[in-house]
Amino acid sequence: QKEVEQNSGPLSVPEGAIASLNCTYSDRVSQSFFWYRQYSGKSPELIMSIYSNGDKEDGRFTAQLNKASQYVSLLIRDSQPSDSATYLCAVNNNFNKFYFGSGTKLNVKP
Amino acid sequence: GAVVSQHPSRVICKSGTSVKIECRSLDFQATTMFWYRQFPKQSLMLMATSNEGSKATYEQGVEKDKFLINHASLTLSTLTVTSAHPEDSSFYICSAARGGGNEQFFGPGTRLTVL
Numbered sequence: 001q002k003e004v005e006q007n008s009g010p011l012s013v014p015e016g017a018i019a020s021l022n023c024t025y026s027d028r029v030s031q032s033f034f035w036y037r038q039y040s041g042k043s044p045e046l047i048m049s050i051y052s053n054g055d056k057e058d059g060r061f062t063a064q065l066n067k068a069s070q071y072v073s074l075l076i077r078d079s080q081p082s083d084s085a086t087y088l089c090a091v092n093n094n095f096n097k098f099y100f101g102s103g104t105k106l107n108v109k110p
Numbered sequence: 111g112a113v114v115s116q117h118p119s120r121v122i123c124k125s126g127t128s129v130k131i132e133c134r135s136l137d138f139q140a141t142t143m144f145w146y147r148q149f150p151k152q153s154l155m156l157m158a159t160s161n162e163g164s165k166a167t168y169e170q171g172v173e174k175d176k177f178l179i180n181h182a183s184l185t186l187s188t189l190t191v192t193s194a195h196p197e198d199s200s201f202y203i204c205s206a207a208r209g210g211g212n213e214q215f216f217g218p219g220t221r222l223t224v225l
Contacts, residue, residue: 031212032212032213034213034214036216041201042218042219043203043216043217043218043219044154044203044216045216046213046214046215046216049212049213051212088153088154090214092212097159098144098156098214100153100154100156101153102152102153103153
């Protein structure tokens with residue numbers, strides 16, 4: 001079983017819609033959770049971090065964490081074509097060990 | 111901010127040569143730096159974790175004698191690919207974690223092509 005699992009996609013949404021990206025993790029002691037965006041040919045860029053259960057909002061992005069279900073999600077409101085990228089979920093188990101999912105490719109269609 | 115730079119951004123070399131890639135944290139001290147490799151259309155693969163002043167910890171399957179990592183200061187880590195071969199051609203990305211922080215900040219990556 002992989003430490004972090006993501007659906008590889010592609011996830012296609014029309015411009016202006018809400019894109020919902022999901023991630024599950026296997027290590028219950030994980031404490032820190034991150035979403036990175038990676039454009040083709042570029043390195044990952046941190047867009048959200050979340051540490052406690054519930055929702056965290058930053059502009060058009062909302063991260064949701066449910067530690068009981070070992071589930072993290074990222075919602076992108078009013079999706080734009082520029083949001084088209086691969087989104088990586090990452091988990092830190094507090095031993096400075098980061099685990100990345102394989103990423104979900106998002107396509108936002110104009 | 112938290113800016114990480116890498117140099118060079120792109121390198122082409124002949125088979126058998128060695129290539130050194132530098133990773134620098136420009137505006138913070140990085141107690142831990144990570145080196146990743148990414149093949150086309152695949153996810154990040156962690157190669158090794160390095161802490162300033164100590165030996166790097168390599169992931170299973172990564173040859174430590176081939177991929178030499180030095181983390182000599184809190185702002186600089188280097189990865190040397192020794193005796194590079196075409197199968198080492200890949201996108202190498204470093205990241206740095208601030209002391210006491212949980213977030214990783216990535217450098218822009220180095221695209222290595224071995225002919």
